[in-house]
Amino acid sequence: MSGRWRPLTRVGAQVWSLVAVLALVSVGFASLSDRFADLDNLRNVLLQAAPTMIGAVGMTLVIAARGIDLSIGAIANLALALALLGAGTRSEAALATDTTWLVYPIAIASGLALGTLNAVATNVLRLSALITTLGTLTLYRGLGLHITAAGLIAVRGPILAFGRAQLWGIGVPVFAAVLMAVAGWVFLSETPTGRRLLAVGGSPRSAVETGLRTERLLVVAYAASGLCGAIAGLILVGRVGVVNPDLGYGMEFTVITAVVLGGTSLFGGRASMFGTVLASLLLTTIDNGMTLIGADPYAYDVVRGVILLIAVSADAASAHMRSRRSPVIPELRA
Amino acid sequence: MRKAYLQIGLAAALLTAPTAFDAASAKDITIGVSFDKIEPFRVAEKKALTDAIEAAHAKMDFANADKDAQRQASQVDTMVSQGVSAIIAIPWDIEAANDLARSTIAAGIPFVSLDQALSDLKSVTYHIGGDPCADGKVAGEFFVKAAAGKPFKLLELQGGLANDNGIRRSRCLDDALKAAPNITIVAQVPTDWNPQKALDGTENALQAHPDLAGIYAPWNDALQGVFSVLKAKNLLLPVGDPKHITIVSIDGTPLGCKAVRDRLIDLEIATPLPEMSRRAVAAAIKASQGGKIEPQAEFLPGIPYGPDNVKAMASKIWGCQG
Amino acid sequence: MTPDPPERALLGVASVGKSFAGIPVLQDVSFTADRGEILMLVGENGAGKSTLKNILSGLIAPDSGAVHFAGRTLAALSPADADRLGIGTIHQELSLFENLSVAENIHLPRLPQRFGRVDRKRMEAQSRAVLQDRLGAAIDPWTPVEELSLGERQMVEIAKAIHRSSSLLILDEPTTCLSLPERARLFDAVRRLRDHRYAIIYITHFMEEVYELADRITVLRDGRVVGGGTPRDMPQEALMRRMVGRDLAELTTVPAAVADDAPVMLEVDRLGDGVAVHEVSFCLHAGEILGLAGLMGAGRSEVAELLVGLRHGEGRVTLAGRAFVERSPRMALERGLVLVSEDRRRDQAFLNRAVRENLSAAMLPVVASGPLGLLALDRERQAAEQAAMTFHVDHPGLEAFMLALSGGNQQKAIVGRWLQRAPRVCILDEPTKGVDIGARAEMHRLIREQAAAGVAFLLISSDLPEMMALAHRVLVLHKGRIVGALSRAEAEAHRILALASTGRVS
Structure with missing residues (x-):
């Protein structure tokens, strides 16, 4: 029956071109460094990609609903600061903060709450999400700085477990990322709420006229984004072992790049979770490979910038193709 | 008064x-x-x-x-x-x-x-x-001495690419290393002064070069990322251990001083x-x-100090006080 | 036929009033609609039809009066009320999600689900039931809406409305963008729904639709009900008088004949861009109104764009005896060729500026004076007054905001702005689209007067009666080529339509 079911999360041309680029980039790096095509390195890439990927899954939901969340990195920061505030004990002698398992529920609840606040602010202020989340970006970062006194806080204890644990030799964050991506995909393409989210992104006006509860749906999207930000923050902190003021700084750019590169339209209504995953991997692979081949540090940004431009033009080109495909309408009346 | x-x-x-x-x-x-x-x-x-x-x-x-x-x-x-x-x-x-x-x-x-x-x-x-240049130079000279003429693979973490301190701490290190062709900089990783990026960079460089001999971490916060990787690879060893990776850092914060006292890094250059x-x-x-x-x-x-003279120097290093 | 008392019918609107910013839009409006009948709600633009529709679909609340529905009385409806009561609305602008499939569009916001997942089987079955059985439309439920024609989209919109509503359906100008066969299919669907015991409120200002569908008619003018009854009680003449509030005799005026020795103003030789337009040749005389007919996408607007240089292509254009080679909008203006496109009319009204400025905008170089090129206010006012008179722009004062003018008067002001420059050739693209009957007649008068004064018009219009009423000759475009040139006597609707749809005379 569903032979003609064409989900908007379908594997589209964008994804195939990503697969091609990823393959090309990998072959290139592999030929320049014999350590690139190596199981250990694959583990590294996956682990390094996990925070970006998780953040990008949340961001995909937001962008699919024609929103944007610039505050995702600030949420990573503030959620972890709040977790330390609630479940950390400063040990002066060791210059480190001891934590309890409570950091996890606190960070996750904070992420959800801060994301929800983004949605509420957007709904109440009736401003564009770009403006509101730019505001909350500053607010959340400011609060984070305030709580941590802008200090670098070395952390110990359970907070490190998530970022460092392994399962069959693979970092647990990798499993978390895959799980989140699958959950995001199922949500968007299989659940009524997910379809409604895409509807809101496709046409906010129609959504209102159709009686969709746009504001509630936005809460779902932004809360998800906040949740993903907090989880990404937990991974970053778990791996590096510090909560620093720069935690999550610039994460929004990497994550939005991954989402758009993955084929999710910035104009909403079209999302590709698979593309998001691939693009996160591609961005991480580029950084990884550049280090492996000992590239000039100034080349990193150039390569990333070129990729972003390709992503944006591909998005525009596909929008252009769609508009050309629009039907020819006979329009005579007698 | x-x-x-x-x-x-x-x-x-x-x-x-x-x-x-x-x-x-x-x-x-x-x-x-x-x-x-x-x-x-x-x-x-x-x-x-x-x-x-x-x-x-x-x-x-x-x-x-x-x-x-x-x-x-x-x-x-x-x-x-x-x-x-x-x-x-x-x-x-x-x-x-x-x-x-x-x-x-x-x-x-x-x-x-x-x-x-x-x-x-x-x-x-x-x-x-x-004087970021002087600090970079001191670090470079230290690596030259540590390499002692033998082949030496060095990872250089780059602070900020568009920032005076970042640029000069890097460039003057490179200048000082020119005297020693036995030292190869295997990667220069841009980090925006972010310890998370320092972590990824260290992990990737160690992947490419398991025989890495030295790491230049030109600001103290980077040490956390470096240590995490080394710990996971069982390479976080005290100065003097044959498998120890030579580490030089700059800043002189309490965390830097602690790393010196714990004998985890070889040299720290403290800003006065x-x-x-x-x-x-x-x-x-x-x-x-x-x-x-x-x-x-x-x-x-900066004021250079290491595990061996940290006691004597502590009074001059702000990060070692309190 | 006397309407039921409001409480007894399915829907009774009782003395509803609504004002925006102190201006009454609806006053004491009462009517009823019952199951199994089609009520035509007619009126010019601005009569209050849309406000009424929005009140019934729960988008806005009335200031006074009440709505009775199925025995209950409500001071105001919310969208949720409308939903619960089974009231479905098809807005003029479709509210579809182009990125989603037909089936999803029909079912949103309540997608059927099984174990938390979307139940596609049920969605498909229900969509087919509505589309095929109720509406007789063969549309695959899984097609993305962006791949459908406008007519099909309209059907999906109706399917969506009847999927959610069981009792009352409101259609707002549903045929605006439809072709003839699509319109026939829509009428079929509407009649079927009536036979399925739906109450239908059909909003329109097209006479032929009124008499093709109506069981009863309610006429709105200036926010009041000014008449009603069955089609038999209310012949077309009477209905139009009610709608407009005055006689429209001038509608049937024949345009002044073109003088035999009228000079050729525009000569076009094998104009084309290789994509939308191919080898278009014609000539246009001073004082002539030349119609350019064709289906949407036939290349009519593209011809206009080629002529003024908005689009690049080959072919020779001669303007008032001199070759027009380096075509650009700026050069076109300089040489006396103006294009008043649909976009231009929409974009060029400076709504929050004075009427004076709107009328003089194209004349500033003339109005400006002195060595510094400063604007002379009195001269500008004079020019604006003159323009308002020449182009029949009714305004409450030259200093009033453009916003205060009715849509028709705004359009006349914009068209007038360009005609003020005394162009040799004026290309009008859909000059009366979306304008009410009165304004349309005024616009026609203006075009005829200007033609009589010697301006050559190229008239692009999808409105065949307009074309037949105004044009001296009609060119028919099909797939970018001219497939027929009809004289005024030959230009009958069926012939134009046949040429436009097939490229041949059937």
């Missing part, structure tokens, strides 16, 4: 070329302090400045530009219009702040740049900072923060009272 001034004079005389400022009365003086951002090192700098300003019996008006040149300009303008006697700023944009400094001075208010030098040193009343702050404040006060500042710019090299 006299005691405080005596100390400044003493400390100044101890360190570099003496710059004896007149001990002017600082009553009713407010110094506007503008920081480019807030991060752990800046917190320490702020504390050092606060101490220095208090010691001079002046008041402080503080603002954080949070990595925004526009914001910094408007914050400084506001301070000037509120009647501060002098500005001490850590500029965010070393190009754009030239105009800010000139216009502030044109308004009759001295502009002292701290830590980050502007692209045009002449635009400020006085500059006092560390209290001294920098004292000189900045003294120059600001003197200039606001019409005094002439000579020399117009000073660069204080």
